[in-house]
Amino acid sequence: MTAGQKFPIYAALVLVVGLITIAAVVAFSFAPFFSTTRSVKSIEQAKNLAEQYLSRLNQDFRVKEIMEFSNHFYVMVQEKSTGINAFELLVDRSTGAVFYEPGPSMMWNTKYGHMKWRNNSTVSMPISAQNASEYAQKWLEQNGIAAKVEEAEIFYGYYTMDVSRDTRIFGMLSVNGFSGVVWYHSWHGEFVQMVEYL
C-alpha cells in the first residue's frame, strides 16, 4: 500500500460498521428467521387479524364479511355507526399481513381512499346501484365472461359486487359511482368460501 493508499483505522471502522448495519437491515428485512410472519389458515384467523388492524385505526369499524380466495382473504369493513361499507382489506395467507386492498378501495374511495381530497364522502352517487349492476353485467358480456353479477355493495364512491356462475361465486368487480367505470378484481384467485357477520 502506497502513501496515497492509506486506510486509517477510522475509515476501516466506518466501512465495517456500515457493512454490519446494512447486513443487519437486510437480515431483519428479508430473512424469514427474523420476521414474525405467520400463515393464516382459517377465516377466523383472518378475522382476528383484521380486527386487530381495525382496532388500531378506529373503534367505529367492524368486519362485515370475509371471503377466502386462493391468494388471500378479502375483508369487507363496515362503519358501525352508519352501517355504510367503509373499505376493503386483504389478509395475506403466508404472512398474516393485513393491508388496504389495492384497487377501487384505495383509488376510488371518497372517504378512506385517495379520493378523500374531494371532501365528498357520500354514498349518494350519480350512478345508482341498479345502473352499476347493469354496467357490470354489460362489462362481463363484452369481455366474454359468462357470469352474473350479484347484489351491489355500496361503498363511498363506488360499488362492489360478487360475480357468480352457476350460483357459485367466482370473482368480484367494482363500479365507480361517478364514472361508471368497471374494475375487475383480478388479484383474488379462486374463490374458496365466505362468511358474513351481520
Added chain:
Amino acid sequence: MSLEQRPTTAIVLSLVGGSLMMLSAAMMYVMVMYAFFPYNSMGMMMGGYMSMMSNMGIPYGFISGLFLVGLVSGILVIIGAMMLRIRPEEHFAWGTIILVFSTISFLGMGGFWVGAILGIVGGAFALSWKPQQKQKRGEN
C-alpha cells in the same frame, strides 16, 4: 491546500450520488406511508417499524429494508465525500467506502440508479486521483 489538491470531481459526484440515494429513500418512505395507506397512515407510523410493515401485504420489512439500505448507503457515501474533502490524502480509503456503499445502494433503489452510478464513478475517481505536485518557484 488549494482546490486542485482535492479530488473535486470525485467529491461532487459522490455528494450528488449520496444525496440522490437519500432522496430516493425518502421518496420510498413517502410512497409507503401515503400511497399504500391512504387512510390513517400516520396512525400506522406510530405503530412502529414492524407494525408499519405488517400492513404491506408483502414480507415484513421488505420495503422498509430497501428504504433503510438506501438511506444508510446515502449517508455513508456523503460521509465518504466529506472526508475526501477534509482528508484528500486518504482518498484510497474514502474512495473505497464510496464505491462499496454506492454499489450496495442498488439494493435500495440506488438514488434512482443514477445516484449509485454517480457514486461508483465518484469512488473510482477518488481511487485513481493523484495529488498534483507543487511546483517550486523558479522550476521549469
